[in-house]
Amino acid sequence: MKRVLSIQSHVVFGCAGNGAAVFPMRRMGLEVWPVNTVQFSNHTQYQAGWQGMVMPAGHISQLMAGLADIGVLGQCDALLSGYLGSAEQGEEILAAVARLKALNPQALYFCDPVMGHPDKGCIVAPGVSEFFKNRALPQADMLAPNLLELEQLTERTITNVPEALAACQQLREQGVKLVMVKHLGRAAFDLDRFEMLLVCEAGAFHISRPLYAFSRQPIGVGDLLSATMLANLLTGHDPVLAFELTNASVDAVLAQTWLASAYELQLVAAQQALAAPRVRTRATPLMSGS
Numbered sequence: 283m284k285r286v287l288s289i290q291s292h293v294v295f296g297c298a299g300n301g302a303a304v305f306p307m308r309r310m311g312l313e314v315w316p317v318n319t320v321q322f323s324n325h326t327q328y329q330a331g332w333q334g335m336v337m338p339a340g341h342i343s344q345l346m347a348g349l350a351d352i353g354v355l356g357q358c359d360a361l362l363s364g365y366l367g368s369a370e371q372g373e374e375i376l377a378a379v380a381r382l383k384a385l386n387p388q389a390l391y392f393c394d395p396v397m398g399h400p401d402k403g404c405i406v407a408p409g410v411s412e413f414f415k416n417r418a419l420p421q422a423d424m425l426a427p428n429l430l431e432l433e434q435l436t437e438r439t440i441t442n443v444p445e446a447l448a449a450c451q452q453l454r455e456q457g458v459k460l461v462m463v464k465h466l467g468r469a470a471f472d473l474d475r476f477e478m479l480l481v482c483e484a485g486a487f488h489i490s491r492p493l494y495a496f497s498r499q500p501i502g503v504g505d506l507l508s509a510t511m512l513a514n515l516l517t518g519h520d521p522v523l524a525f526e527l528t529n530a531s532v533d534a535v536l537a538q539t540w541l542a543s544a545y546e547l548q549l550v551a552a553q554q555a556l557a558a559p560r561v562r563t564r565a566t567p568l569m570s571g572s
Contacts, residue, residue: 284516285313285357287382289342289375290364290394290505292318294334297547298325299365302502303509305549306531309556310513315358317345320367325501336367336407342374346381356385362512363418364505365396369409376421390515393422394508397431424460424515425453426508429467440469443479443488447568450481459483460521464507478507480525480565487522487565491533494540500547507532510556522565530559 286307291299300316307314319342322334349355361382363375379391395414398406415435419425425435433440436449446469450461463479470477475490510531514524534555538548549556 283311283313284359285315286512286516287315287317287358287361287378288364288509289317289319289361289378290396291320291322291367292316293322293324293332295324295546296501297506297549298502299505302505302547302549303362303364305553306506306556307509307513309553310510311517311557312513315349317342319365319371327501337371339368339370340374342371342378346374346378350381350385355382358382358386358389359516360390360392360512362392362394362508364394364508366406366410366413368407369413372410372413372418376417379421390423390512391421392424392426392508392512393418394426394504395419395431395435396504397427397434419453420457422458424462424512425458426462426464426504426511428465428504429463429469432463442469443471443568445469446479447481447486450479450486454481462507462511462525464504478525478529479568480521482521484520484522485570486568487525488568489525489529489563489565491529491536491563494536496540497543498545500536500539500545502547503532503536506535506547506549526561526563526565527559529563529565530561531556533563534559 288300288303293301304314304316320336322332324332326332361379366372382389397411432449436452438449440446453461460482466477476493477490480487511528514527535552538552542548
């Protein structure tokens with residue numbers, strides 16, 4: 283059984299951060315060790331607001347020391363990071379990555395660079411975006427930005443798929459082995475579809491799924507995408523099949539959420555599609571590997 287350290291936000295109610303990542307990865311057969319960067323009552327886009335706190339400086343480092351003390355840290359196969367409550371937490375995560383890789387050189391660092399989306403109510407602390415660009419990017423084995431994050435990481439304006447591919451290749455040239463663009467948004471081929479890109483050693487691939495007519499778009503889809511992609515990779519699938527399985531699983535969750543007229547992701551109701559997704563859409567190659 284593969285083991286993952288998942289270091290990101292957590293909400294008491296609903297599905298965001300670890301709330302969107304831990305259950306799917308466990309349902310897919312992984313052992314998951316969640317560490318929370320923040321703990322909020324609910325995600326931050328509820329009109330009534332939220333309550334909670336950012337975990338204090340040193341919290342992540344203390345937990346890593348505890349895992350090392352009992353001799354289990356080196357048993358971890360990957361570290362997944364997401365939303366940070368502070369830039370200082372990012373440095374603690376990089377220290378955890380270094381410590382983990384010293385114990386297990388085969389361990390992977392999958393970075394979901396949550397850099398904020400003010401128009402949607404997602405705000406990050408000062409210095410977090412700079413941390414991802416300047417500090418996390420050089421250490422990441424795998425990276426899962428959305429379009430806005432891809433633009434920030436590469437200092438490019440991206441308006442179409444070829445420009446997105448060039449940005450992904452730039453990240454690969456900086457040492458990232460695999461880039462999954464979680465949402466192409468306005469740069470997509472078809473604005474009526476939800477489109478993603480995968481760029482890795484095997485080449486560049488495109489895939490899409492339906493867009494559902496939600497009255498309010500569910501939160502946590504990006505967290506779910508990163509978690510399921512990592513889980514599919516760790517359970518032995520090659521990157522392209524992992525990409526296709528991830529797309530299928532997340533589509534099933536979104537379809538279930540839409541049918542339920544729900545605002546929060548319906549992970550439990552759609553759990554069978556996490557464990558055994560039905561792939562209806564195959565990834566289309568856009569360029570060969572190098």
